[in-house]
Amino acid sequence: MVVPSKKEHSGKRNDSLKASKPSHKPFKKTKDDVAARSEAMAMQLEEVPDFPRGGGSSLSKREREKIHEEVDAEFEADERGSKRTKGGKSKKRIPTDVDELGSLFDGFTGKQPRYANKITIKNISPEMRLLGVVTEVNQKDIVISLPGGLRGLVRASEALDFTDFGTEDDENELLRDIFSVGQLVPCTVLQLDDDKKEAGKRKIWLSLQLSLLHKGFSLDSFQPGMVVSANVKSVEDHGYILHFGLPSITGFIEKSNDGTQELKTGQLIQGVVTNIDKERKIVRLSSDPDSVAKCVTKDLSGISFDLLIPGMMVNARVHSVLENGILLRFLMHFTGTVDLFHLQNPMCNKSWKDEYNQTKMVNARILFIDPSTRAIGLTLNPHLIGNKAPPLHVSSGGIFDEAKVMRVDKSGLLLELPSKPVSTPAYVSTYDVAEGEVKKLEKKYKEGNRIRVRILGLKQMEGLAIGTIKESAFEGPVFTHSDVKPGMVTNAKIISVDTFGAIVQFPGGLKAMCPLRHMSEFEVTKPRKKFKVGAELIFRVLGCKSKRITVTYKKTLVKSKLPILSSYADATEGLVTHGWITKIEKNGCFVRFYNGVQGFVPRFELGLEPGSDPDSVFHVGEVVKCRVTSAVHGTRKINLSFMIKPTSVSEDDSIKLGSIVSGIIDSITPQAVIVRVKSKGFLKGTVSTEHLADHHEQAKLMMSLLKPGYELDKLLIIDIEGNNLTLSSKYSLIKLAEELPSDFSQLQPNSVVHGYVCNLIENGCFVRFLGRLTGFAPRSKAIDEPRADLSQSFFIGQSVRANIVDVNQEKSRITLSLKQSSCASIDASFVQEYFLTDEKISNLQSSDSPESECSWVEKFSIGSLIKGTIQDPNELGVMVNFENIDNVLGFIPQYHLAGATLEQGSVVHAVVLDISRTERLVDLSLRPDLINNSTKEVSNSQSKKKRKRDISKELEVHQRVSAVVEIVKEQYLVLSIPEHSYTIGYASVSDYNTQKSQGKQFSTGQSVVASVEALQNPLTSGRLLLLLDSVSGISETSRSKRAKKKSSCEVGSVVHAEITEIKPFELRVNFGQSFRGRIHITEVNDASTSEEPLSKFRVGQTMSARVVAKPCHTDIKKTQLWELSVKPATLRESSELNDLQVSEQLEFVAGQRVSGYVYKVDKEWVWLAVSRNVTARIFILDTACEARELEDFESGFPIGKAVSGYVLTYNKEKKTLRLVQRPLVDIHKRDSESDKLDGSIPGDDATLFIHEGDILGGRISRILPGVGGLRVQIGPYVFGRVHITEISDPWVSNPLDGFREGQFVKCKVLEISNSSKGTLQIELSLRTSLDGMSSDHLSEASTNVFQRFERIEDLSPDMAVQGYVKNTMSKGCFIMLSRTLEAKVLLSNLCDTFVKDPEKEFPVGKLVSGRVLNVEPLSKRIEVTLKTVNAGGQPKSESYDLKQFHVGDMISGRIKRVEPYGLFIAIDQTSMVGLCHKSQLSDDRIEDVQASYKAGESVTAKILKLDEEKRRISLGMKNSYLMNGGDVKVQPPSEEHINEASMECDPIDDSKSAVGDFGFQDTSLVLAQVESRASIPALEVDLDDIEESDFDKNQDQKLQGADKDEKSNRREKQKDKEDRERKIQAAEGRLLENHAPENADEFEKLVRSSPNSSFVWIKYMAFMLSLADIEKARSIAERALRTINIREEEEKLNIWVAYFNLENEHGSPPEEAVKKVFERARQYCDPKKVYNALLGVYERTDQYKLADKLLDEMIKKFKQSCKVWLRKVQSSLKQHEEGIQSIVNRALLCLPRHKHIKFISQTAILEFKCGVADRGRSLFEGVLREYPKRTDLWSVYLDQEIKLGEMDVIRSLFERAISLSLPPKKIKFLFKKFLEYEKSSGDEERVEYVKQRAMEYVDSALA
Secondary structure: OOOOOOOEOOEOOOOOOOOOOOOOOOOOOOHHHHHHHHHHHHHHHHOOOOOOOOOOOOOOHHHHHHHHHHHHHHHHHHHHHHHEOOOOOEOOOOHHHHHHHHHHOOOOOOOOOOOOOOOOOOOOOOOOEEEEEEEEEOOOEEEEEOHHHOEEEEEHHHOOOOOOOOOOOOHHHHHHHHOOOOOEEEEEEEEEOOOOOOOOOOOEEEEOOHHHHOOOOOHHHOOOOOEEEEEEEEEOOOEEEEEOOOOOOEEEEEOOOOOOOOOOOOOEEEEEEEEEEOOOOEEEEEOOHHHHHHOOOOOOOOOOHHHOOOOOEEEEEEEEEEOOEEEEEEOOOEEEEEEHHHOOOOOOOOOHHHHOOOOOEEEEEEEEEEOOOOEEEEEOOHHHHOOOOOOOOOOOOOEEEEEEEEEEOOOEEEEEEOOOOOOEEEEEEHHHOOOOOOOOHHHHOOOOOEEEEEEEEEEOOOOEEEEEOOHHHHOOOOOOHHHOOOOOEEEEEEEEEEOOEEEEEOOOOOEEEEEHHHOOOOOOOOHHHHOOOOOEEEEEEEEEEOOEEEEEOOHHHHOOOOOOOOOHHHOOOOOEEEEEEEEEEOOEEEEEOHHHOEEEEEHHHOOOOOOOOHHHHOOOOOEEEEEEEEEEOOOOEEEEEOOOOOOOOOOOOOOOOOOEEEEEEEEEOOOEEEEEEOOOOOEEEEEEHHHHOOOHHHHHHHHHHOOOOOEEEEEEEEEEEOOEEEEEOOHHHHHOHHHOOOOHHHOOOOOEEEEEEEEEEOOEEEEEOOOOOEEEEEHHHHOOOOOOOHHHHOOOOOEEEEEEEEEEOOOOEEEEEOOHHHHOOOOOHHHHHHHHHHHHHHHHHOOOOOHHHHHHHHHOOOOOEEEEEEEEEOOOEEEEEOOOOOOOEEEEEHHHHOOOOOOOOOEEEEEEEEEEOOOOEEEEEOOHHHHHOOOOOOOOHHHHHHHHHHHHHHOOOOOEEEEEEEEEOOOEEEEEEHHHOOEEEEEEOOOHHHOOOOOOOOOOOOEEEEEEEEOOOHHHOOOOEEEEHHHHOOOOOOOOOOOOOOOOOOOOOEEEEEEEEEOOOEEEEEEOOOEEEEEEHHHOOOOOOOOOOOOOOOOOOEEEEEEEEOOOOOOOOOOOEEEEEOOHHHHHOOOOOOOHHHHOOOOOOOOOEEEEEEEEEOOOEEEEEOOOOOEEEEEHHHOOOOHHHHHOOOOOOOOOOEEEEEEEEEEOOOOEEEEEOOOOOOHHHOOHHHHOOOOOOOOOOHHHHOOOOOEEEEEEEEEOOOOOOEEEEOOOOOEEEEOHHHOOOOOOOOOOOOOOOOOEEEEEEEEEEEOOOOOEEEEEEOOOOOOOOOOOOOOHHHHHHOOOOOOHHHOOOOOEEEEEEEEEEOOEEEEEOOOOOEEEEEHHHOOOOOOOOHHHHOOOOOEEEEEEEEEEOOOOEEEEEOOOOOOOOOOHHHHHOHHHOOOOOEEEEEEEEEEOOEEEEEEOOOOOEEEEEHHHOOOOOOOOHHHHOOOOOEEEEEEEEEEOOOOEEEEEOOHHHHHHOOOEOOOOOOHHHHHHHHHHOOOOOOOOOOOOOOOOOOHHHHHHHHHHHHHOOOOOOOOHHHOOOOOOHHHHHHOOOOOOOOHHHHHHHHHHHHHHHHHHHHHHHHHOOOOOOOOHHHHHHHHHHOOOOHHHHHHHHHHHHHOOOHHHHHHHHHHHHHHOOOOOHHHHHHHHHHHHHHHHHHOOOHHHHHHHHHHHHHHHOOHHHHHHHHHHHHHHOOOHHHHHHHHHHHHHHOOOOHHHHHHHHHHHHHOOOOOHHHHHHHHHHHOOHHHHHHHHHHHHHHHHHHOOHHHHHHHHHHHHHHOOOOHHHHHHHHHHHHHHOOHHHHHHHHHHHHOOOOOHHHHHHHHHHHHHHHHHHOOHHHHHHHHHHHHHHHHHHHO
16 A cells, blocks of 8 residues: 655655655766776677676676776766855755665675665666565456555556457456465566656556566576466466466476366466476476475576566675665675665664674575666565565554554654564654654654554555554544544545545545535535635545545535444334435335445335326435335345335224225326325325226226316225325226235135236236235236237226136246136126216216206116107218207117108107217117017106016026127127017127227127126116127037938029028028028129118028038038028029039139128228128228228228229139229230239239329328438338428428328329339329319419429529428538429528538428529539529629620639539629630640649639520630730629638538539439438448547548648549449449338349349348348348458448447347457458447447447557547547546557647547546647647637637637737638627627727738
């Protein structure tokens, strides 16, 4: 541990153990010294030994002594000179100055040093080798304690030489496996932090790599008996292979027989060399600890200085005794020093020198080696000699009252601490003795004195404690990290404030952080105003983790008197304490306490009002008082409550689970009703919408009608949470409340229990009963249909009947079955609840009405006759009015008119079938069988009672009856029972478990079997309730088997048949003795279709029929049904029909009209029965063209309706027709194969019935991004496109608003074209102004307003136009005028004012209005301006007048575009452009036009020719023209205008431009490219990962003004780019000609046609991913890489990027999979691009750790890439990491000099954007000090400050800028920028001030 520095009033404190002040000042070389050394070198060259000894010399002893005497004499002379002061007095010699010689002593004989060498933070240097001890092993580094109390760090990458084992993931664990705390390791100093921080705080970076330690070693350097360090490289069967850091030498160590020695790969070990195999270069070692510890290096003749290793033990002889140590000589000619604290006895007294006489032999171990000064440090410490770290039995912060003074030095005291088991030495520096300066320690402290001392820190390598005896050290409660306890209150001083919080310092010197959230009770926006640096405040410690202390200043926490909760063990039930909220969720809050302890408060313990949101009551960071309700220490879970006093639910015993209560509505939320429960206590309950009724629709209706104050009489308590009750109003639960289970013990297997659905997942359904008792119904047991979707069968809150399958109390699992077959209702409670709820809803609706209006129901009686007046006859039925009853209507359906024709106003007597209270509707019937069996006049209540009594006598409960369906309602059926006087009954069409799923379909007149479940009574609303057999699951009564011999039956015979059952599409009949048959609906009448052909038949009716087909033995029910027919034509056939099955029509041709009956309707198709075996289908979009009709598609085709259509295709095998309801056209044009239609080719049907001009119905399948428009489906496999200009008639800003996918639209076919592949491209329009699109007649004027220009000839200059922006670039934008025309708008024509950011102000899709400037029909170019007037205030049309020019006029202009054949010149103050051919450019021949001229240059030219028809101007620029010509016709603009124009025009950014340049050659090609780009859907796999981050590209361009001279390279790159774009466009165009492929076969065709298109391959991969076929997607990626041409590097790179994304998402594991693909990609593509691509993938998926690793690798690989360093800076800033300055310093060392300005400025911009603005300022200031006249840097700096918005800073910066001595052009730019800023701030005085300063500058410049 590094000792914290103390600053005293007497001056700065030095290192605690410094007896001297080392330095690195070298000797000064004299001429004699140089001459002597050159002479010595010459002698060495003559006679060099084979193995020169390190530290030795080839000079003779006399020569060496002479050289040293000269050097020492000069050094002493320098010292004497430096001691002289100005007054001639000499300063007193300080011992620390002498130490400089000692630190540099290099082992030469001569004058010996006075002081021993010591390692301090000031003299440690790179390449120094030291012995250290491991003190910490962290995730990313190792902390090593060095001699002298220093602390070094080893990065994980520097721990080993080799990293080719293990993965990157386990690198963190790898360090802990191979290094251990307390291990002695030799290390090498890599570098020191260059920051000038206080002593002890600089970082020392070390390396454990043996390649640095063994630098200079060879095979000959290894000697038997020598101790060396090695890494275990691999584990083999009999031993371990070792690595010495040398390329060609390996080691081997055998495994021990006892198995105790188990080494791991990478582990650092020490061993004794036993054998050297020089041929194989293998060194064998022995790792016996005793041998290693005792082994002494032999005195070898050839050992050099480079072969000395820290930790090496040597025999040494005492040479002399120094003032603070001893000097030893070892290995014959090496010398080294031993520090006072490394002697044999660490606690030696003052007479320690007597123990070390000259020539005394000792064993010493090398402690450090400094190659630069050749200084060697040794140690005699007994523990280190034994190769172990000295033990320390004390800890920091400890206090010892009886420490014994062992020695008193000038620099401090040596103490003996009475620690256990052995005493520990400690040293107290003079600075830690007392508060003031102590001059003479010897007088105050004597040896043997006992004093009180406190431990400051530890020196691991010395085994020494650092202490203090100051009185202030014993006063503070916090001295070390071990003193810090969570919850303690202490004073602290604020030393710095930042955006993340404040750093405070305790009186003892420790530092802590106060996070931003803990600086106040409320949110702090400006922390620097809240906390002032230097203020002392009271804080409370939150926790101390990894020596990081966190404190809080929240007043409630600081002043809290409640117990502190700092560990999970302290959490006991009932404990009340303070905490703070860290997270708020819907189901509760997370609360944190001290030391990281966290708990959870459930929602019901928050104390909230029912229905309120926790977010609205609490906020994150709020201090709360809470109570521990439960704590599980093992799982570290604490449950809390904000309700401090635990209250019981109610004192009322009636409030318990499962009890029935009543309540009054208190309030209503969108999801629930809040009820005040009637009880002794004040309780509130919640009734969710789903629990208001069993029927979902009724529950929603009831929710909309309920109001506060309404009383709910019966409510079931289904759950209790704290003081909140969860209630239910479901009739099914209330009725069986006593039977509902609330515990496992109450459940019985195979019993059926009522409950409700509480949650749905893909695998099953959760059903809850009372309380939290919940069962689970797996998917296989939830629904009868195995393939059905659970979400389509159930909804959350649905009432269900559940069959208990299994109860497992051990696992607390309940398995249920919800299948209707096992859970069907056994009574009519479901329909009974419907009518009771309907009555409740009716009462709610009429709660505001008078009582007379509420009694209208009593005037009607079910089954009675009522008198009414016909009001409104229509197709569905007849509406009836009643006398004296208002707002009640009667309705007679068409079926119940019994064929009667009724006129409006006529009076009828009808039977009451049903009464709907909520709709105030009465259903009536005029059928004679119902009227005849009803009492005609029911005048008094007596007759009513009599009739009811008669019925009840006839009918009994559970009696099974046959009934006829009279009316089909949405939820129930109205039935009549013919056998019982046509009594009216009611039955539900669904059950509890089948509410959402589609059950059996019923039709009017259908016969059903049901059982009577409830007779008429008030609980049934006076209705007879039945239960259908189809609902209850009861099968029909099987007939008794009779052994009757079946008589023969033949096809064609006429039989007498009896109708047994009438189904919607067939009659079931019995004939003969035991034959059963059916009569299909198409076998009833000769006519093709007739409405309700089965309505004339009744059950029991007999008739004649002809057998037309044999029974089908493969019927599902395995019952033989013969096919019969009752058609009159069939019955008239007298001839014998042997095979009537063949007579059925089985041949159809296209266009033929056929008819059938609707038997099924789904979401997409109508299915018709054409004959017994032939079916037909009609697509939804072929049924109508109006959107309203398509939305009501299913209601327009009721089951049984007769429908006709025209045959489009016919599948003969399946006997299925495809019909359309519009007649087909041009059928004769098709070939003769049309008679044999095949519907297997999708899209073929479009050519049959879709033509230009047709009005069709369509459905939006996709809303294309940007301005792509709509993709509309007009057939099952046919799609068309609606251009964005064809969506609506008026020009609206967002035409796609209001449209959604799946919406039906009415559209018109504009154009049908065939692509090159033969597919159709259909253009559609939704505009209502087109012919046939609207029934309203549009005036001609409105039609003109809505006109779209389809041809370029329709446009003329100065014509007003509107359009949508298609794409925007830095030079302008393209707009779409119609689906066929596009126009360009230059930047200068975008707006009347300056456009700063065109892409922002003119986004894609924006509606703009303008006027046509120029039309070129030949090149199809249209130019439009969005300005209102031109620069001169004249309309634009005037500037196009060619009459203002004459041949011979001189004009001025600017070069607009440079082409190989000439220049296009824009004439000033007009919008005209002229062409100067290359032959007219100069009198001399110009070979390369593009190299001689640049776009934007101002030129003067002469008009040579004017062509008014073609609107062309020919110009000439030869010098002969200009010399002979007259005055210039149009004056050039002033310099100010030029500057403004140049400032407005930014260079175009090719990366964002879809066109490249406005000066294009082939406009049609580019427009086609733009159009194709707009219609291309976004790729699912991003191909832009390889793009560099855009660090503000405009700023970057300003900084690159000097590097734009390589035009030829630019042109080549542009040409390559255009070629590549052309290829991409062609491939994408082919892909999108019709529609995207929809199956694998289509993709295979596409990749074969475009094998080099990465776009196609990636779409293929995305398609496979959408099918969840990961392996197939991988194989496609591999195919793409093999298939794409090797020259198409960009295309291959796109595939690699897609491959990265694929493995990153679906790899197993992702990181390894991505790494494998990445390694392959680097071999094939540009490594830098591949690295950037993978980095983009990691950053986009927020994998910052992997991104950081990759960035570190990139920095090593691409050191000279500015963009890579900027990516590193940006990544660090985004993650709010510290140490940005170190990254900048490293980058500046690596980058070339010419890239420094760019890097520094971009880094500063990043600091302003996402870092600390002050650091950005310092970077800018630094670069401006070197380049003060770079106005581009000033501009960028000012822009960043303006964005930041600190006005004072901005103005002071402007003042500095305009005060510079700059050229007029540059200073003008700065003044102009200053003026614009002041104008934008709106301060007129400041504007005048800037103008005044500008005038002053002009005056001074002129002067």
